Amino acid sequence: MKRRLLWKVCGIVATGGLALVISTSLLEKWAERQMSVIAPHHQRTLADWGATAEALYRAGDDAALAAWLEALQAQENTWAAVVTSSVTPVAGGTLSAQFEEGYRLGRLIEWPIHLYFPDNPIMDITFAGGHRHFLITLPQRMRPGSHLKSVIWLVNGLIPLLTLLAIGWLLYRHISGPLRYLQDATTAIAEGQPHANRNLPPRHDELGELMLRFDGMASKTQATITAQRQLLADLSHEIRAPLTRLSLAIEQMKAGATSPASLARLEQESQQMRQLVNDALTLAWLTHETPAVGNDTFDLIDLLDALLDDVRFEYPDHRWCVSLPESALLMHSNQRALGQALENLLRNACHYSSAPHEVAKPPTVTLTLSAGPHSYQLTLRDNGPGVEASQLPHVFTPFYRTAEARQSRPEGTGLGLALALRHIQAVQGGISTRNHPHGGLEHVITLPKNAAQPHVAFSSRRQL
Template sequence: MLSTSLLEKWAERQMSVIAAQHQRTLSGWGTQAEALYSAGDSQALADWLEELQQQENTWAAVVTSDVTPIAGSTLSTQFQEGYRLGRMIEWPIHLYFPANPIMDITFAGGHRHFLITLPQRMRPGSHLNKIIWLVNGLIPLLTLLAIGWLLYRHIIAPLHYLRDATQALADGRPHLTPSAARRDDELGDLVASFDGMALKTRDTIASQKQLLTDLSHEIRAPLTRLSLSISQMKASRSPPDQLARLEQESLQMSRLVNDALTLAWLSHTSPTLDSDAFDLVDLIDALIDDVRFEYPHHQWELALPENASIAHSSQRALGQALENLLRNACHYSGSAGTLYLSLSQQVKTYTLILRDNGPGVPEELLDRLFVPFYRSADARQVRPEGTGLGLALARRQISAVRGEIITGNHMHGGLQHTITLPTGIGDHRHL
């Protein structure tokens, strides 16, 4: 790598200079040699040189630097001042040359020199191979380990989160979404998907618990009435009335259980409904005929096209939803109310608007209309036999066919449902 190469070059430059204590030793030898030479004691200088060579196992000498120019040439001042027979002790040493260099300590005047082959013990760079191994081996290894540790932490953090979140989900405890969910990579997508699944699972469990609680509460009332009716039958001499009461309570319990099971199925699964193609107008006409038979005194104002083809839907699910909405509208429109129904087509959707002329619903209660088992005090008074599941079932069934229902109070009075349904024409997706 470029960084290790640069570091190696830098280390080589730093290690190619003779150590300061060795420079002082060499300078000291040069000073001593100059002193002996200046004293004129050639024998003492020779003995000292011999002793030094044996001691350091090297070569040493004192020489002159007389250079005689020829052919009329001259020596420049720069040459005379800078002329050296060996290397100065401050200069870097070529570490890759096998032979030790000759060091030059110049006497005063510049014409006499103390020369010595650098002793092996003073040669710099003895740890160069170790430094090169450290730079090229250990440092990259440590770098890779550091990068690996960071990658490990980067990868293991969401995995640890998934482990803890899974345990929290199993224990029924809530968990928080970590920063890993905001990562723009596959692990971030995995954590986000897990959080979505965990949230849906938690809501499903909570909804199931609430459904069971509400169902048990709603079933308790008809069971109590059944028990009372049976007790009264034992003590009464008019059993036909009591039998009718038993039949009514039994039918209400049957409807309640069937609706609750259907609601639970639609709420917590993604059912594959029948992929039907049918005429929505024909379906509405058939449903209105049935409702008119049950509520003969109600008036209808209809605005329907001649036909409205719909595909990739479920006639059964949509029919049950619309039937619940139509019957519910009739119940709360009085004994001879007027209902308004219109159907229009957009590019890829149908819009069905159903409005009654009943009292409507207080604004603060609109959001609770589709809550299972919810019935206002007025609703219980108008329709005591109701279960509070009709609108909840209608919404689930409309949602199952990829539709949407919005409910609100009309400006001229009454409750209005706006239902948007996909035409399914040209759509090859199945439910």
């Protein structure tokens, strides 16, 4: 369901509103019912007045009863009287027991009072026998509900306020958690501190998606910063040696020891530094950016034939075992990026094959290509010594070179395989590397036939 946060907020507001209406209505009715009953001590006073009136009436002293009623009316500023009631049915009718038992001329003292009527009710204290009654208009001092308006205002004001505060608190708790998390994370990133992902409960709404996207962005940013620092440190380390040699060559030239060999060495060192800087910049761009897949459509076999012609010219003593189909069409790829990656891999395989003087084991490079439903698999193998198992996971690490590589190719930068990996990833491909059981290093490159719509996820990790 989309817009889950909207529905959550609407649910909280609707539930709170419904609870507000129900609670206010029930509490108001309860307060009105509790406040509309005459106080118990006033009920006892009314009952005592009724007992006094009944006693005077049964004593037959009408003068005393009249004097008492007059005094009571003056005292309470109300009306009071003792009356008789006689209901006679006509046309042969009869009175039911329920009527005779419940017939009253006024309200019983236990009954609630209608507080919304301005006039006080007439109270009825019935004498024994049911036909004599002491009637009195309820004195104002005994009228209940004197604080009803305050209570109603309190119920209609305080309860909604508390309910709205509760709704606001719930909304704040629901929203402030992710916002506080983002605030702490952005503060940590701004201060250069690592962003620690908290184990917050999963949220299936827009804020939860925002947190996940932010964590991904923060992780990528941290990885980029770390990689840039590492790249700068590695580049500084690698460039120190060529700079030292350049300084020595310049000093020799200043001393007058200029020779063609010195100039050649100077040119070689400057070219090596230029190549190192160019490769480092290219690697940084490929690592920290997401290059768009190219729109080239070309035959992989034509590209491989052109690359093989170049490396065969440079390594004429190598033997080649090549098995390629007549055609291998690639769509929405990048011929330049793929060509640079394959050229690096081919040159690397040629260099680390057996030395030419080993007649029993001539340098041999094997290249095969097979087609799958949605991809091509290119296998490149040399017959060199391979790589130690402990060093194999690092062959694609920038600036990483084994001890043998540093001895055999001191001019190398350790960026060739790293660039090859990034170029292959840029065309949605993958590469895995292992030591072949029969010797040599083997690369297996997987390339999608249509890079714009890859059907499988290709692994780019190094495998033993």
